[in-house]
Amino acid sequence: MCQWWWMLNFYVCIVDSPFLWVYGVICIQLCVCDGLLHFYVCMVDALCLCVYGGCSISMCVCWMLHLYVFIVDCSISVCLWWMLYFYLFMVDHSIYVCFLCLQRLDGRQTYDYRKIKITFGTDYGCCFVDLGKTRVMAQVSCELVTPKESRPNEGIMFFNLELSPMASPAFELGRSSELLVKLNRQLERCLRNSRCIDTESLCVVSGEKVWQIRVDVHMLNHDGNLMDATSIAAIAALSHFKRPDVGIQGDVVTVYSAQERDPIALSIYHMPICVSFSFFQQGTYLLVDPCEREERVMDGLLMIAMNKHREICSIQSSGGIMLLKEQVLRCSKIASVKVSEITDLIAKALENDKKARKEGRKCGFAESMPQERITALKNLETTVEMTDLTKQASDIVEGVETPAEMALSPVVPAPGVGQVGAGLQNAWGLEDEEDEEEEVDGDEPEVTIVAEKRGNKKKGERPVVIISDSEEEEVVILNPESS
Amino acid sequence: MNKGPTGRHSSHGSKDLVVPGDVITTDTGFMRGHGTYLDDDNLTASVAGEVERVDKLICVKPLKTRFNGEVGDVVVGRITEVQQKRWKVETNSRLDSVLLLSSVNLPGGELRRRCAEDELTMRSYLQEGDLISAEVQSVYADGALLLHTRSLKYGKLGQGVLVQISPSLIKRQKTHFHHLPCGASIILGNNGFVWLYPTPGQQDEEAGGFFTSLEPISLSDREVISRLRNCLLALSAHKVLLYDTSVLYCYEVSLSQQVKDILKPEVMEEIVMMTQQKLVEHEG
Numbered sequence: 001m002c003q004w005w006w007m008l009n010f011y012v013c014i015v016d017s018p019f020l021w022v023y024g025v026i027c028i029q030l031c032v033c034d035g036l037l038h039f040y041v042c043m044v045d046a047l048c049l050c051v052y053g054g055c056s057i058s059m060c061v062c063w064m065l066h067l068y069v070f071i072v073d074c075s076i077s078v079c080l081w082w083m084l085y086f087y088l089f090m091v092d093h094s095i096y097v098c099f100l101c102l103q104r105l106d107g108r109q110t111y112d113y114r115k116i117k118i119t120f121g122t123d124y125g126c127c128f129v130d131l132g133k134t135r136v137m138a139q140v141s142c143e144l145v146t147p148k149e150s151r152p153n154e155g156i157m158f159f160n161l162e163l164s165p166m167a168s169p170a171f172e173l174g175r176s177s178e179l180l181v182k183l184n185r186q187l188e189r190c191l192r193n194s195r196c197i198d199t200e201s202l203c204v205v206s207g208e209k210v211w212q213i214r215v216d217v218h219m220l221n222h223d224g225n226l227m228d229a230t231s232i233a234a235i236a237a238l239s240h241f242k243r244p245d246v247g248i249q250g251d252v253v254t255v256y257s258a259q260e261r262d263p264i265a266l267s268i269y270h271m272p273i274c275v276s277f278s279f280f281q282q283g284t285y286l287l288v289d290p291c292e293r294e295e296r297v298m299d300g301l302l303m304i305a306m307n308k309h310r311e312i313c314s315i316q317s318s319g320g321i322m323l324l325k326e327q328v329l330r331c332s333k334i335a336s337v338k339v340s341e342i343t344d345l346i347a348k349a350l351e352n353d354k355k356a357r358k359e360g361r362k363c364g365f366a367e368s369m370p371q372e373r374i375t376a377l378k379n380l381e382t383t384v385e386m387t388d389l390t391k392q393a394s395d396i397v398e399g400v401e402t403p404a405e406m407a408l409s410p411v412v413p414a415p416g417v418g419q420v421g422a423g424l425q426n427a428w429g430l431e432d433e434e435d436e437e438e439e440v441d442g443d444e445p446e447v448t449i450v451a452e453k454r455g456n457k458k459k460g461e462r463p464v465v466i467i468s469d470s471e472e473e474e475v476v477i478l479n480p481e482s483s
Numbered sequence: 484m485n486k487g488p489t490g491r492h493s494s495h496g497s498k499d500l501v502v503p504g505d506v507i508t509t510d511t512g513f514m515r516g517h518g519t520y521l522d523d524d525n526l527t528a529s530v531a532g533e534v535e536r537v538d539k540l541i542c543v544k545p546l547k548t549r550f551n552g553e554v555g556d557v558v559v560g561r562i563t564e565v566q567q568k569r570w571k572v573e574t575n576s577r578l579d580s581v582l583l584l585s586s587v588n589l590p591g592g593e594l595r596r597r598c599a600e601d602e603l604t605m606r607s608y609l610q611e612g613d614l615i616s617a618e619v620q621s622v623y624a625d626g627a628l629l630l631h632t633r634s635l636k637y638g639k640l641g642q643g644v645l646v647q648i649s650p651s652l653i654k655r656q657k658t659h660f661h662h663l664p665c666g667a668s669i670i671l672g673n674n675g676f677v678w679l680y681p682t683p684g685q686q687d688e689e690a691g692g693f694f695t696s697l698e699p700i701s702l703s704d705r706e707v708i709s710r711l712r713n714c715l716l717a718l719s720a721h722k723v724l725l726y727d728t729s730v731l732y733c734y735e736v737s738l739s740q741q742v743k744d745i746l747k748p749e750v751m752e753e754i755v756m757m758t759q760q761k762l763v764e765h766e767g
Binding site (some may be wrong): 165170171172 | 571
């Protein structure tokens with residue numbers, strides 16, 4: 001019976017699955033299994049792995065089954081298999097590994113986007129988008145032109161992206177770099193080929209005059225993930241834009257200015273938004289919304305343009321990494337979640353702007369810039385403790401001296417004045433450790449990101465986020481009586 | 484605010500610090516230099532820094548800025564791109580600097596004519612991610628720097644530690660390559676990139692160029708370099724001007740502490756204060 005099972009597994013190995021050796025392990029297991037319970041467990045293992053491939057769900061199931069058998073049977077061999085599965089679980093290629101706490105440089109989780117801020121200008125069709133520190137500006141304008149011969153009653157959409165040295169020292173003026181061409185093509189595919197705008201409504205006189213909508217996007221600062229910011233800016237600007245009204249009397253076409261007649265908004269069917277996924281180490285690690293440093297060291301990039309109705313508008317994979325089918329499907333699921341969030345954000349921003357204009361309040365960039373006062377203490381970035389993460393909790397507890405005794409009743413040195421813990425030790429338990437975000441560029445030629453370093457750690461502990469209060473001074477109350 | 488321009492007469496004279504929007508002078512007889520603009524006949528500062536006056540020229544030298552290279556500056560940079568017949572080097576300036584193939588020392592002699600094969604094997608000399616030390620040959624019209632490594636002391640950097648600090652903290656000196664007596668060597672790049680490396684043996688001095696040794700470095704050397712790096716960070720956090728003497732004093736003062744303790748804010752403050760005291764004593 002065992003031999004038949006072994007042959008079946010062997011066949012499966014050759015035909016499918018990259019995890020050949022795992023199947024091999026199962027085969028050996030079956031050959032040496034002792035007891036019927038263990039045999040059943042092996043069959044379930046093999047079934048899981050056949051069905052789910054190498055993904056961690058199956059690993060988890062195998063692991064738990066073996067643990068159960070170990071507890072029930074207490075046999076050494078089962079213990080060994082348990083440890084093997086545990087190891088496999090840890091180095092699995094799946095991104096569902098939950099107890100390896102991989103950290104990004106700015107403290108984000110794998111699927112977190114940076115803070116997105118959308119602001120509109122006083123003109124219709126001007127939009128600034130801040131994605132963390134990446135800043136992009138989109139401006140929409142329109143013009144009456146003759147249509148293409150092949151499409152006489154459709155308007156034209158024209159996209160233009162500019163990468164200036166203002167955005168990054170790596171960009172040169174005038175040189176049409178690969179990045180620029182890639183971004184241009186992706187934006188065109190995302191917005192024009194997806195037919196998100198009704199171009200037929202842009203026709204004024206069929207075959208003679210149509211509106212040409214021109215979208216100019218300028219990169220103002222490059223801190224990673226230009227494509228996402230560009231797509232958000234472009235679609236937000238298009239949704240904000242209003243074209244002049246046109247009247248036709250016989251042969252005469254009149255274009256009314258904004259004072260004569262209210263301008264008309266474009267008719268937008270759906271909002272395609274691009275979501276970028278960066279892959280590291282041949283697809284082992286995935287990060288959504290890479291920042292500039294992460295982009296420099298990534299292996300490949302997958303851009304999925306989707307709208308909130310879960311329709312994929314375009315997918316582009318660059319960098320030459322081999323992606324598995326499941327990975328792409330998983331990315332598209334993540335993208336649908338992100339896209340719906342971002343679409344809500346754009347809708348809210350448009351709503352706010354419309355309200356502000358209707359109420360006659362001042363709108364535009366100057367109003368939306370935050371007031372920077374000295375008294376405003378707001379820090380967007382979370383400082384993460386990067387040094388000395390292998391300290392165990394027990395070490396920390398042992399190292400700290402026993403807290404001093406608490407005062408049972410507060411000491412009042414003067415009427416109307418209260419003190420907390422007067423004269424006694426600081427019982428707040430805050431550690432005076434410095435938290436820094438630092439990277440030492442050693443002798444290795446490539447820049448390594450922290451995520452890769454953390455991946456080498458064994459069983460990971462959660463890094464302790466310590467807030468340093470080293471600038472606190474002791475408050476001394478001057479009193480004539482006390483010293 | 485009507486105030487006349489004040490210049491720096493000595494290093495201990497009153498320094499005129501301005502913030503963007505401060506009126507420097509209302510006298511129209513002055514020429515305006517970098518960091519200033521004319522606002523209705525008032526010469527106003529556009530950056531935060533100190534006012535420098537040279538005869539009739541007034542400019543504001545900013546405290547925090549990207550590296551503005553001048554001819555003759557020593558820089559430490561990282562190769563970002565390999566293009567046709569040149570490399571693009573990141574030097575903490577507004578644009579990436581350019582290192583031409585004809586400006587480097589090819590192994591095999593200095594005066595060899597560059598052939599097509601050299602162009603194809605550029606990557607074997609310098610790759611993306613390599614660190615180099617170079618000198619600024621000239622400045623392009625758009626502000627990009629043209630570098631060269633046409634001396635044996637410049638070239639690809641081997642094993643060591645890079646520290647990135649603000650370019651305004653590096654003091655301009657005659658030489659930026661120092662062998663510190665504590666057992667390590669330092670290259671203080673004008674662009675704010677400081678390179679710490681173990682002092683090479685006698686025979687390696689003549690190699691130069693692209694030869695980098697991959698021998699393992701001893702633990703004592705590593706400790707010295709780590710300590711120096713932490714000292715540099717401490718000095719830069721307190722905005723102390725960096726040159727070989729100040730780094731050396733800081734190192735000596737920090738010997739009483741553990742290497743990793745130097746990064747704690749209280750310890751940092753203490754060390755920097757003692758360093759500044761020592762500097763005042765010895766240099767008056």
